[in-house]
Amino acid sequence: MAHSSKPKLLMIVPMKWAGLAGTALGSVEVVVAGKDSYEPADIHYVLSFRPPQGLLASLPNLKAAFSLGAGVDGFLSDPSYPKHVPLVRFVDRTLSAEMAQYVLMHVLIHHRMQRFFDDCQKDSNWRQRVLERRTEETHIGFLGLGEIGSYTAGLLVELGFPVRAWTRSRKAVPGVTSFAGPEEFKIFLGKTDILINLLALTRETVGILNASTFAALPQDAVVINVARGGHLIESDLLEALESGHLSGAVLDVFEQEPLQVESPLWRHPKVTVTPHIAAISQPAVVLAYVRDGIAAFERGEVPPTVVDVNAAY
Numbered sequence: 001m002a003h004s005s006k007p008k009l010l011m012i013v014p015m016k017w018a019g020l021a022g023t024a025l026g027s028v029e030v031v032v033a034g035k036d037s038y039e040p041a042d043i044h045y046v047l048s049f050r051p052p053q054g055l056l057a058s059l060p061n062l063k064a065a066f067s068l069g070a071g072v073d074g075f076l077s078d079p080s081y082p083k084h085v086p087l088v089r090f091v092d093r094t095l096s097a098e099m100a101q102y103v104l105m106h107v108l109i110h111h112r113m114q115r116f117f118d119d120c121q122k123d124s125n126w127r128q129r130v131l132e133r134r135t136e137e138t139h140i141g142f143l144g145l146g147e148i149g150s151y152t153a154g155l156l157v158e159l160g161f162p163v164r165a166w167t168r169s170r171k172a173v174p175g176v177t178s179f180a181g182p183e184e185f186k187i188f189l190g191k192t193d194i195l196i197n198l199l200a201l202t203r204e205t206v207g208i209l210n211a212s213t214f215a216a217l218p219q220d221a222v223v224i225n226v227a228r229g230g231h232l233i234e235s236d237l238l239e240a241l242e243s244g245h246l247s248g249a250v251l252d253v254f255e256q257e258p259l260q261v262e263s264p265l266w267r268h269p270k271v272t273v274t275p276h277i278a279a280i281s282q283p284a285v286v287l288a289y290v291r292d293g294i295a296a297f298e299r300g301e302v303p304p305t306v307v308d309v310n311a312a313y
Contacts, residue, residue: 012048024287050074073201100152102278106250141192144199189216201228214240220247229254
């Protein structure tokens with residue numbers, strides 16, 4: 001039997017995506033994991049968010065792997081990931097804007113004390129209250145300043161907030177004070193009233209939201225985590241909230257998802273929980289990006305969003 005000359009894509013995705021793939025991917029032959037059978041040697045490309053460990057290493061003719069999201073830790077947490085295979089992250093301007101909207105919304109909810117007024121409304125209590133801190137005195141700090149962080153930081157600068165960021169190497173973003181490297185981490189934290197985590201999850205950043213980090217933040221600081229659950233030590237966060245050092249936390253990502261029903265985070269009065277929805281990839285948009293990426297590889301080109309596998313972003 002003659003093998004197809006078309007590039008073959010293995011999709012490890014929710015089944016609802018399968019029906020869209022045929023038309024969206026054009027000349028690409030599609031195999032859906034859990035639905036279609038295939039020979040490992042026939043697979044040229046993979047689309048997934050967190051493929052089973054060892055799977056990619058079992059595909060001898062794999063040309064590239066595509067992530068469903070901007071993060072690629074779901075691939076690189078596999079120690080057998082074949083590092084010669086290019087790994088492409090999903091970058092979409094709409095997705096970046098939605099993430100920025102989420103962050104901006106929660107910064108303003110805390111800054112404008114909306115939860116206090118929600119409670120007043122429940123009690124039919126007309127109670128005016130001056131902001132606890134003026135905008136120009138409320139320092140917003142970003143852990144990570146990539147495409148999403150830079151865009152969001154710019155919006156907050158326009159609203160008049162002093163914005164700072166900590167990154168591995170120095171960044172130059174208008175209106176943002178840059179801190180870099182381990183020696184400047186605690187200095188950065190010392191004046192950060194609202195801490196926003198947008199870091200990639202790497203060996204160096206696992207558990208970075210821990211007791212030491214929280215203790216270095218000012219009294220009544222707020223933590224917003226929209227990166228990965230692996231960045232946060234949940235027990236340390238709960239202790240910092242219970243002690244009164246932190247005044248609140250917004251969590252969209254968790255070490256275990258879905259978040260377990262018995263988790264105290266669900267019911268904590270200072271915690272806002274959302275189910276990993278800060279920005280959700282639209283299937284049609286992702287499939288178009290995969291189609292264009294495969295076409296680039298087939299022409300001998302490299303898409304611009306290929307990550308540094310060693311750096312993990």
